[in-house]
Amino acid sequence: MGMADKKKSVLAQGRSWLPVFAGASPAVMIFLVLFALLATTVEGVGLVLVYPILEIMRSGEEPAMLAQKSEIFAYIVRAFEFCGLPVSLASIMVMTVIMVIIRQGLTYGSAVNRAQFSYDAVAHISNRLFRSLLNADLMVVEQHRTGTLINAVMVECKRAAMLALSSLNVLASLIKLALFGVLMLCLSWKATVAGVIILGGVGFFISRRIIRRSRGLGSQMSSINDALGRFTSERLRLFRLIKLARTETVEQQLFSDKVHVLSDLNTDLTRSAARLTALTEPLGVIIALVALYVASQMLGMGLSEIGVFILIVFRLLPVMQELASNLQQAASYQSSLTYIAGIIDAAERATEQDDAPRDFPQSLKTGIRFENVSYLYPVSEEHNEPKPALEDISLLLPAGKTIALLGPSGAGKSTLIDLLPALKRPSSGRILFDDVPANDIRLSSLRAHIAMVSQDILIIDGSVEDNLRYGNPSATAEEIRQAARDACADGFIQALPEGYDSVLGERGARLSGGQRQRIALARALLARVPVLLLDEPTSALDAESELAVQQALERLQREHGTTIVIIAHRLSTVSHADLTVLLDKGRVVACGTHHELMETAPWYQKVVELQS
Numbered sequence: 272m273g274m275a276d277k278k279k280s281v282l283a284q285g286r287s288w289l290p291v292f293a294g295a296s297p298a299v300m301i302f303l304v305l306f307a308l309l310a311t312t313v314e315g316v317g318l319v320l321v322y323p324i325l326e327i328m329r330s331g332e333e334p335a336m337l338a339q340k341s342e343i344f345a346y347i348v349r350a351f352e353f354c355g356l357p358v359s360l361a362s363i364m365v366m367t368v369i370m371v372i373i374r375q376g377l378t379y380g381s382a383v384n385r386a387q388f389s390y391d392a393v394a395h396i397s398n399r400l401f402r403s404l405l406n407a408d409l410m411v412v413e414q415h416r417t418g419t420l421i422n423a424v425m426v427e428c429k430r431a432a433m434l435a436l437s438s439l440n441v442l443a444s445l446i447k448l449a450l451f452g453v454l455m456l457c458l459s460w461k462a463t464v465a466g467v468i469i470l471g472g473v474g475f476f477i478s479r480r481i482i483r484r485s486r487g488l489g490s491q492m493s494s495i496n497d498a499l500g501r502f503t504s505e506r507l508r509l510f511r512l513i514k515l516a517r518t519e520t521v522e523q524q525l526f527s528d529k530v531h532v533l534s535d536l537n538t539d540l541t542r543s544a545a546r547l548t549a550l551t552e553p554l555g556v557i558i559a560l561v562a563l564y565v566a567s568q569m570l571g572m573g574l575s576e577i578g579v580f581i582l583i584v585f586r587l588l589p590v591m592q593e594l595a596s597n598l599q600q601a602a603s604y605q606s607s608l609t610y611i612a613g614i615i616d617a618a619e620r621a622t623e624q625d626d627a628p629r630d631f632p633q634s635l636k637t638g639i640r641f642e643n644v645s646y647l648y649p650v651s652e653e654h655n656e657p658k659p660a661l662e663d664i665s666l667l668l669p670a671g672k673t674i675a676l677l678g679p680s681g682a683g684k685s686t687l688i689d690l691l692p693a694l695k696r697p698s699s700g701r702i703l704f705d706d707v708p709a710n711d712i713r714l715s716s717l718r719a720h721i722a723m724v725s726q727d728i729l730i731i732d733g734s735v736e737d738n739l740r741y742g743n744p745s746a747t748a749e750e751i752r753q754a755a756r757d758a759c760a761d762g763f764i765q766a767l768p769e770g771y772d773s774v775l776g777e778r779g780a781r782l783s784g785g786q787r788q789r790i791a792l793a794r795a796l797l798a799r800v801p802v803l804l805l806d807e808p809t810s811a812l813d814a815e816s817e818l819a820v821q822q823a824l825e826r827l828q829r830e831h832g833t834t835i836v837i838i839a840h841r842l843s844t845v846s847h848a849d850l851t852v853l854l855d856k857g858r859v860v861a862c863g864t865h866h867e868l869m870e871t872a873p874w875y876q877k878v879v880e881l882q883s
């Protein structure tokens with residue numbers, strides 16, 4: 272990692288604390304800390320009240336008499352009188368019980384608050400992550416593996432939120448420790464100092480080692496979670512291949528290896544936590560005994576004071592345990608925050624801007640002009656040698672015409688199409704819609720005027736109507752019908768058990784390839800946009816449907832002057848085009864009508880010969 276990278280990741284970590292805490296309302300956070308403060312105060316008061324109870328029972332004297340002998344007793348008597356309460360054994364006992372009840376109420380409130388805080392933090396972090404991805408440039412999302420993003424949203428967000436909670440718990444424990452510390456100091460500062468010195472020395476060494484180890488384990492946990500997420504999402508997508516290649520056993524072993532690493536890591540983390548808990552108590556007892564020895568043998572503290580001292584020390588032990596285990600947990604969750612912060616940071620730095628000044632031209636008159644457009648994919652793990660996917664393209668796609676893009680695979684056809692709705696932005700050169708540079712057109716306006724049917728299966732798990740309406744929420748039932756008819760989809764939709772209300776399943780699992788294609792086409796036609804981008808929309812259709820779709824497109828063009836750009840794989844598509852653009856290795860090698868190309872482009876002639 273270079274210096275700059277290191278700096279960046281530290282920055283990302285620093286920034287990332289914000290979303291974790293920004294999710295919780297400040298009120299909840301203040302309450303959390305206040306509750307801890309109040310609960311401890313109440314508990315402390317309750318504990319101190321044991322002293323007069325013991326003292327009255329031991330000596331059998333009246334409180335007023337005892338107050339003259341002991342300073343603590345004098346405070347208690349004054350506090351009772353201040354509240355207008357009688358000072359007697361019974362009233363002190365009742366007060367002790369009241370304190371316990373109040374403390375339990377506060378504990379209850381704090382438990383609810385804590386839960387609310389952590390759930391709010393999870394919701395906030397995952398919302399922020401998802402929003403940052405939605406608003407980011409397509410390439411940023413594509414550069415992350417699906418499994419990584421799912422793992423981030425589902426697993427790491429929770430762990431990062433737990434980090435926020437454990438940090439807050441650490442704060443609460445520290446407050447409790449400090450308050451108990453003050454109480455003990457009041458009882459005997461020498462005994463307290465003796466205890467704290469031992470605690471500081473031994474505790475620091477033990478917990479530092481365990482915490483460092485937990486941080487390492489947490490970081491391994493994040494990477495194995497990521498690997499597992501990526502593996503699972505990819506293998507589920509490749510189910511067909513796995514079945515046909517008969518690699519079930521191999522895949523099972525790969526999965527099992529990862530899951531076992533994860534379970535081993537979890538065990539190791541639990542072991543660390545348990546070790547810490549196991550060590551805290553004996554350590555606490557040793558400290559208590561040393562303090563007691565100092566108190567009784569060297570300082571000559573009274574029996575009742577020692578009793579209260581012991582009580583406080585025993586209430587202190589769980590707080591110490593809490594502190595240690597929260598420190599340990601915080602350490603183990605730290606990597607999740609880094610993981611999430613890295614993704615949020617990358618996504619937020621690539622947020623698409625929607626603040627360009629102009630609207631898409633009212634009606635496209637000249638067409639779409641490419642001026643020396645080049646596109647270079649960003650360097651990634653797989654493609655580390657930047658080779659332009661498009662190089663110096665200058666081209667006019669005339670308005671109201673059908674333009675076919677033809678060329679071998681890898682020629683840059685899909686990349687070119689992606690540039691039009693600014694899913695990608697040219698690395699150099701520019702694209703103009705009539706005379707308006709694409710960069711000057713508001714992104715939302717640009718995309719509202721361009722529809723695309725790609726080869727990916729873009730079907731959501733909803734009804735046919737939900738799918739058609741997606742992106743066009745205001746379309747009427749009749750418009751939806753008409754678009755489906757134009758895409759030759761109405762027939763098969765009507766034949767589905769529930770017609771337009773039939774649910775299509777994930778990725779349109781209940782449809783054939785051709786049917787999915789027609790749904791996607793109908794959705795694009797419904798938008799009635801001036802520019803239609805199609806990636807061979809009829810490749811999976813039978814000859815009859817293909818002809819019908821072709822006619823629908825021609826009608827659309829006649830009636831609405833739509834500009835249609837089609838990636839063509841078949842000659843039948845090209846022969847209907849007004850203009851064919853031949854691409855190879857990212858460059859335009861020829862451009863013209865069918866007849867022109869037959870005469871001038873040898874590659875085109877070869878394709879025509881092969882296909883006919």
Ligand code: ADP
Binds near residue numbers: 684
């Ligand atoms: P076509 O659609 O004509 O098959 P593409 O536009 O998909 O071609 O690809 C053009 C070039 O860009 C190819 O060399 C391909 O390897 C490269 N390419 C495509 N997608 C990516 C990507 N996400 N990252 C890096 N390179 C890519």
